[in-house]
Amino acid sequence: MVSAIDFYFDFSSPYGYFAAMRIDALAAKYGRQVEWHPILLGVVFQTTGGAPLPMMPLKGPYALHDFERTARFHGIPFKLPAAFPLPTQGAARAMLWVNNHYGIERAVAFAKAVYTAYFAAGVNIGEPMNVVQIGTDMGLDPQALATGMDSAPVRDQLKAEIKLALARGVFGSPFVIIDGEAFWGFDRVDQIEALLTNGKI
């Protein structure tokens, strides 16, 4: 039996979105499952001293251009949202709640729907009501989702998930851990494939 691939991402991270659109197919090719872990880069950056890409001098404008170019290069629909970056606590908690109540398959479908709504359709996923709407469109109970994603246990769960991620060395999005080997960034897919193919890298 092979272990699952741990996939860490922030819903406001374009490179996380690109990875989210590819990770399941990549894992399936090598008979692996994927564990999806929403995190909050804002919290991570309190530990690492990192900052949101678009805010950085020179690197910010470059990143905005690179998002579009990388999306085009990989054939992934992308349009920089009007609100970017934005807080993703609501989206992350909602995904955890969906996972708790409906299991990982629906949670992953929900995560992909949230990412696509944000980066392909421009929906402001910083607004909890928009996040609830995405769940509603999938057939989830809006009231239960709205209450659940804002509940104390789910808030605590997200905090604990992020602590756990930090303890494992996660500092960015996307971040992938396979058999103890860590990969940061959508541009490590070639090395990930080498590891999955050869069992080592």
Added chain:
Amino acid sequence: MVSAIDFYFDFSSPYGYFAAMRIDALAAKYGRQVEWHPILLGVVFQTTGGAPLPMMPLKGPYALHDFERTARFHGIPFKLPAAFPLPTQGAARAMLWVNNHYGIERAVAFAKAVYTAYFAAGVNIGEPMNVVQIGTDMGLDPQALATGMDSAPVRDQLKAEIKLALARGVFGSPFVIIDGEAFWGFDRVDQIEALLTNGKI
């Protein structure tokens, strides 16, 4: 006639070293010349607020591992030097002086020798006398190199080169500009190849 590829790098940057080992062959494949521009990340970071990778929490330990892994993946000899990172003013100025006096071909050979001495043989290139020795091994006049690399005009030239790089948006190493299109990082080689092949990306 096609324009040259502008290649910016810091002699203390492992990813810059990897790119330096590949850029000429890549460019030649598409009939392009490469203009080699040594820069100092320490100066660049004063503008961008960046910091040396190894100093960053979580990201630092990851980077040290990723250097080794990426070198292995691409078949490039690499051993993390005992002194890392280190000041590269001397190496950068020496390369400019070699370029001024012997032309680009010898300057590039010198740059590759400096990078290899540092990242494959562990030579401390922060010591000017070691930089001079690398030039001497290539048949350059040690006294002229030692004096030239420390001269006021060459110091001013490096400052001006870095200002020009910043004005063009350079914020890291390696950084490549082709026909106005900017690429940061050794992991953009696939997109660079696409641009060189198709004339657009």
